Amino acid sequence: MVQLLKFLRPYITTVAIVLILLFFQSLGELYLPTLMSDIVDKGIVNGDTPYILKIGGLMLLVALGGTICSITATFLSSKTAAAFSRDLRGKVFSRVETYSLHEFDKIGTASLITRTTNDINQVQQVMIMGLRMMVSAPMMCIGGIIMAVSKDAKLSLIFVVVIPALAALIFSVARKALPLFKVMQGKLDKLNLVLRENLIGIRVIRAFNRVDHEKKRFNDANRDLTENAIRVNKIIAAIMPMMMLVMNFTTIAIIWFGSVRIDNGNMQVGDMMAFIQYAMQIMFSLIMVSMMFVMVPRASASAVRINEVLDMVPEIVDADEIKEMDRKKGFVEFRNVNFYYPGAEQPALQDITFHVGPGEITAIIGGTGSGKSTLINLITRFYDVNAGSILVDGVDVREMSQESLRAKIGLVPQKAVLFTGTVADNIRYGKESASDEEIRRAAETAQAMEFISGMENGFESILAQGGNNVSGGQKQRLAIARALVRRPEIYIFDDSFSALDFKTDAKLRAALKRETKEATLLIVAQRVSTVIDADRIIVLDDGKIVGMGNHKELLKGCMVYREIVTSQLSEEEIA
Incomplete structure (x- = not known):
């Protein structure tokens, strides 16, 4: 996957702009719970309506700025990923054009079609996600932890248990899914091969009354791919409910222990509300990371297949120095x-x-x-x-x-x-x-x-x-x-x-x-x-x-x- 990042070099300026926009968006989202905490602790508790309106207006401006940054970053990241995949498709096609017939036979036409289309699309989707999350997810997680600790250090000990548990969950799912994604792309090649042979050979198939046989071939390949996809998606599907379960229990724990600290006078209500918001931001950033881990294994399998095409050295290459042609023609x-x-x-x-x-x-x-x-x-x-x-x-x-x-x-x-x-x-x-x-x-x-x-x-x-x-x-x-x-x-x-x-x-x-x-x-x-x-x-x-x-x-x-x-x-x- 990393090997393909060299195709992003022409768009490095755009990528930098996306990262800067996401940085400011993340800062805004991290600032909002603190402003809400101030409204509760200073405005509502003291009955200070002008203060509430002032901070509320500031929250609206911060939210508006974050929305603008988010929309712009999404547009630029999608545009960059599309350009990246266009360049990569062009490079793969150009590479294939240099192959001798031996290389074509080695990889197979059906597989080359899949690698140029489906595999590159998988990498493109991860590229869009990556550009959107490579800054926001880590920053929201780390920034959320820092802000939560600033609100109440002792209550933040909850994250010492929660974050390792979520990380272990994500890692275990990714480890199981990666081999299955590699198998899935191979089965997609097989389905593409059967379909291509059916379309090209339709006259022969009908002439020999082999339609039912070809239907069975296609259904077998299709069922094989479907069963593998269902198996891997069952593993992936387990992430979200388990993370939501952890998130809900975390919220219960924060409210439980937070109410005790408020009762003891060690914490204010607004701080606890902000703490819950930061906890949610930390959790959602981990969910974003988990989504990346869901997509990265398949994209990694696709990237390996794309690199096989790009790295394969054609057996037939032009000589370094082309000899001058003499005057003989047609011999x-x-x-x-x-x-x-x-x-x-x-x-x-x-x-x-x-x-x-x-x-x-x-x-x-x-x-x-x-x-x-x-x-x-x-x-x-x-x-x-x-x-x-x-x-x-x-x-x-x-x-x-x-x-x-x-x-x-x-x-x-x-x-x-x-x-x-x-x-x-x-x-x-x-x-x-x-x-x-x-x-x-x-x-x-x-x-x-x-x-x-x-x-x-x-x-x-x-x-x-x-x-x-x-x-x-x-x-x-x-x-x-x-x-x-x-x-x-x-x-x-x-x-x-x-x-x-x-x-x-x-x-x-x-x-x-x-x-x-x-x-x-x-x-x-x-x-x-x-x-x-x-x-x-x-x-x-x-x-x-x-x-x-x-x-x-x-x-x-x-x-x-x-x-x-x-x-x-x-x-x-x-x-």
Whole structure:
């Protein structure tokens, strides 16, 4: 929790103003019982009405000043806490943006969402409470004790018993609640995960009639979280009635022993009334502290989770010194590359060596799990190799900044991802400064104009979240247009034609050949018809290159490739 306080530095002046306002508010509240005591002992007892009015007016002014200080401090503390959480959310988001895919896998998307929202909200609530109480609660407690002792030192011995008892109560509750709050945040992650999977996979769930199964999953996670929340809230709920019980018995004790001292002439009635007020202030300050102890354990658990995100060092970082790029453009070379996924016993890629250059179309084909997408992820440096090296334009990708590397690449991922907004916005995502003419040209090359022109508003038509109002093939063509508008040195198509019919596939490949003749093309595909005309075909099997050449060469010399071809094409088509 303390580690996050560094985000308060920009607001240190505001925090200081809040503390000063709370200081004066506390002084006013401590002064009021003394004024009331004077009214009773000097005004009422002596029948001095002018004195009563004078002190009463002073009490009103003190109360008004305290109210103004309280309202201002509350406003500033809420504003500061909101700004603090805004900055923290921004920092967490920026940190997550630097993660490699390995870090995403380690923490989990659902947990990252919870940490960026719920966990930061927990810390924000404690920040508001803390700014309000870090001065007022201690000052009211200590000041109340001092003022009570000034009224009657012997009667103040009651606090010697009461305060340790309340402190022990608060400590015991906090010790029991903290572990449960940590567990609660983990269960909230699980609930978020189940809910997210249900929302994303709703089509599959309905298609396989698994709605009841998913309801049970959600109810189990929800019940688990609820039971934990009820358990911890039962512990927390015990604080208030127990403190009120102690407070009431304390009041009885003060009246009992105070009346004896008044009867003996050792204390005045006004002083006893003021003493009761100070006792209440001491008790309420301890209640405020107890409320902090209720919220702090959960916020501490949340702060630990936030710090895990901020402290996690990304595996993939930019080099300290970026080498100057030479004049080669669009060259990609693999040199004896080996790659293991974290925790895997077998390599996903082993001893991969090849090179491609501008004006060439290189296709990568292989069975499921052969390492095709993994190879693409290494070029874009979503992961770093375990051995060997990957060079782009003659420079090891680990010696380039991630931004400069990815600026050279136009990637069309295996799963087309679209964003909420217009069709033009989604294509322009590849190049913010793209003109309308560039967007139209990219759409024409991607064979997307047919369905875009059929939309009511054309390029200004709105796409739903995830592009759910267009078909799979339309999504792929928009994703291809997004890469084309960038006009990069290297195009990577990761099985990006799978949802296209053969006619559209052929037209698209012909258009791509014309449009990208000066760039390097890497095409990952499952269909032989997509790769058959490539200049070079790389055949992967179990993470190894088992064949490399054109279609005819591989038919003769690569058994794995021939098996793939014969499974898709007839003997006449092969011939």
